Amino acid sequence: MKSIKTENKRASYSADCFLSGALITDSKNTIIYVNSYFEEHLYWKSDELVGQNINKILTKSSRIFFQSYLIPTLLHEKTSEEMQLIIFNGQGIKIPMTINAQINEEGKVFWSLYNSSKQDQLYDELIKTREKLEEQAEELKSLASTDELTNLLNRREMNYRSTLLLEQSLRSKQSVALLVIDIDNFKLINDTFGHLEGDRVLKELGQALKSFGRQTDLISRYGGEEFLIMLPDTDKKGALLFCNRLHAIIADILVDNKPVTVSIGMTISNTINTFIDLFTQADNAVYQAKSLGKNRTQLFGDDNTI
Numbered sequence: 001m002k003s004i005k006t007e008n009k010r011a012s013y014s015a016d017c018f019l020s021g022a023l024i025t026d027s028k029n030t031i032i033y034v035n036s037y038f039e040e041h042l043y044w045k046s047d048e049l050v051g052q053n054i055n056k057i058l059t060k061s062s063r064i065f066f067q068s069y070l071i072p073t074l075l076h077e078k079t080s081e082e083m084q085l086i087i088f089n090g091q092g093i094k095i096p097m098t099i100n101a102q103i104n105e106e107g108k109v110f111w112s113l114y115n116s117s118k119q120d121q122l123y124d125e126l127i128k129t130r131e132k133l134e135e136q137a138e139e140l141k142s143l144a145s146t147d148e149l150t151n152l153l154n155r156r157e158m159n160y161r162s163t164l165l166l167e168q169s170l171r172s173k174q175s176v177a178l179l180v181i182d183i184d185n186f187k188l189i190n191d192t193f194g195h196l197e198g199d200r201v202l203k204e205l206g207q208a209l210k211s212f213g214r215q216t217d218l219i220s221r222y223g224g225e226e227f228l229i230m231l232p233d234t235d236k237k238g239a240l241l242f243c244n245r246l247h248a249i250i251a252d253i254l255v256d257n258k259p260v261t262v263s264i265g266m267t268i269s270n271t272i273n274t275f276i277d278l279f280t281q282a283d284n285a286v287y288q289a290k291s292l293g294k295n296r297t298q299l300f301g302d303d304n305t306i
């Protein structure tokens with residue numbers, strides 16, 4: 001049995017004691033009750049709202065949502081929880097609110113409204129944090145796959161991408177060209193002009209290769225002064241043309257007013273080559289180019305150099 005004391009205590013509480021909005025509308029969507037939250041926190045006086053259609057406090061998009069979703073849901077389910085609506089406060093400012101509502105048999109709807117601005121801020125912050133983390137992950141990925149000095153692909157990334165590209169090319173029966181490019185007498189540049197000058201040459205060569213190559217070419221710094229390039233969908237003729245032009249643009253890089261030169265070992269894939277096969281062939285070819293006097297391109301398996 002409830003004591004009289006408890007009953008009295010209950011009676012002294014009302015919807016005005018809660019830190020959330022309470023609102024009742026009738027079956028014609030006319031507001032018939034608002035609690036004091038509306039005056040204290042949303043700057044609406046009770047008599048400005050009671051007798052008015054609920055549309056008075058809803059933004060345009062919220063009205064559409066109210067008519068097309070909320071009311072049908074209430075009629076069908078009798079309750080509707082955690083809906084997001086934007087309402088105007090008495091000063092005309094838009095406030096995001098989370099709504100719980102239930103409908104009774106007479107069609108009266110009992111609304112409880114919670115200000116969700118802080119929740120929205122939290123979502124915003126979560127989204128920003130997630131975007132930041134994604135950016136950082138991208139940066140890390142790029143750092144892990146790029147050579148710091150030249151910004152070209154590093155050896156590990158080149159091995160990975162070349163293997164993929166070669167597999168695709170074998171499937172589509174296209175040939176690829178693999179070039180090993182080795183700067184001539186680079187030790188002499190370092191020893192005579194210092195490591196910083198050597199680094200400048202590496203950087204400039206990296207830039208030249210990048211701006212010269214196509215978007216689909218794989219261009220890497222493979223080791224100290226050795227660069228590896230894979231050209232998709234390229235035959236012997238196209239690759240030789242590429243190498244000739246490469247010698248010309250690299251000659252624009254000067255050390256002590258003299259053009260830098262490179263030796264290039266080149267090979268063209270056939271239908272059964274692996275990446276290791278191709279690399280070994282191009283590496284042998286560059287060795288041959290060096291021994292034949294440097295500053296030239298040597299095609300693997302060919303006696304002539306260019």
Ligand SMILES: Nc1nc2c(ncn2[C@@H]2O[C@H](COP(=O)(O)OP(=O)(O)OP(=O)(O)O)[C@@H](O)[C@H]2O)c(=O)[nH]1
Pocket residue numbers: 149182183184185186187188190194195196197198199202223224225290294
């Ligand atoms: N400045 C600089 N030098 C590097 C870097 N990595 C490797 N090297 C230098 O590159 C030089 C390569 O020398 P070698 O392998 O003898 O080749 P080379 O002098 O070009 O001789 P050839 O290949 O026969 O023309 C060495 O002196 C290395 O120290 C780097 O990141 N920066």
